[in-house]
Amino acid sequence: MSSSVTLRQFWAQLAPEGRWLLSTVAVQTLGRGLTLPFTVIYLHEVRGFSLDLAGTLMAFIAVVALLVTGPGGALTDRLGARRVLLASTTCQLVGCAVLAFATTPVVAVVAMAFLGINFGMSWPAFNALIAAVTTGEQRQQYFGINFALVNLGIGVGGIIGGLYADVSQPHTFTVIFLADAASMLVPIALLLGPLRHVTGQHAAPEDDDATSGSYLAILRTPAVIGMTGLTFIAVFLGYGQLEAGFPAFARQVGDVSTGVIGVAFAINTAVIVLLQFLVLRRIAGHRRTRVMLVMCAIWALSYVVLGATGLVPDRFAAVGVLTFMAxxxxGETMMQPTIPAITNDMAPDHLRGRYNAVNAGAFQAGAIGGPLFAGFVLDRGWATAYVAVLVAGCALIAVLALVVERLVSPAVNGVPDEQVPTADPATGEPAPQARTGRD
Known part of the structure; x- marks a missing residue:
């Protein structure tokens, strides 16, 4: 698939199962958008939980997700992606329904546990299912378009939820959480209907060493080590700051209003939805690791712009905040298609669940560590050091991307026709000739 492929051509070339899976993404995530921005508000202002308890409950989701990611990856390989995704989506439905009526902390903990199970187990299963219905460049295109549709659904859901939910009318929050639960019926219906034959399960080769499928063996693979480190740092510096560091910096240092921050997040969604496919066409056929170098440069520039908001008058600070988010x-439109595509292209079919679980674990660890770092540094007023660390971190991602480039085949890196010396991802030793197939 070349860079000249249009959205219509991509859709026409996609297998029917892929079309089913992609066509309902925005509907599924619209329910998530209804509740995601308002969960803490609901717990604190509607159910009367303290902010400390509400924050702890939100963090509990991430902890549970991290704990179940490993088992989720193994179950994906053993039982198939469809079965695991069906179970995890059901957990999301139950969690949202319970949370809608969580009047006590104990009930809220039960609800958060179900939500955490879904977040931890669905990631490796969903990525493995995508890999089962796509190949090659189409896979990268799919991951990117899926990301844009997720943002579209969450963005629209957030707008609807913001207009409907009212803390003075608790029943409105019950309605949006039940709507979130009901939206899970869409993927469940797909998995039980049109996608019932797509298992995402593959038998191990007859000559496969039983120990090669353990997480310890996978984590000893040089390419996996490189991608795990790259993913962790990218999320630590990226989404970990977007959710915590950016709003805190914009308010405390840039001194902008909450309204400006809200507009900034709207710009984030708009840029992703409007530009994702254009970016996909531009990066098609190029080394994925080089795409990440461009991402690093853009993110470094964005953090410099954010840092400058503390040095200019308020009206210019607002412009800086919006420019940062754009x-x-x-940069997100370059990160989201490349990392999962590399992960799934270098994974053997029968171990794809575990490979995705390792990558998901790195993502979740970065999402946990990023806000902790931001809170610690900004609470002490170290604004300059904060920006300096983020810019330096972008340089570190670039270095890791170049390391990964030497450890994966050209095919895994998105250029199957290129013949360059590479290294065996299992040993790290130089290979006599570049491979053109999957690792």
């Missing part, structure tokens, strides 16, 4: 979103 640049950051552009």
């Amino acid at each position: 640049l950051f979103a552009l």
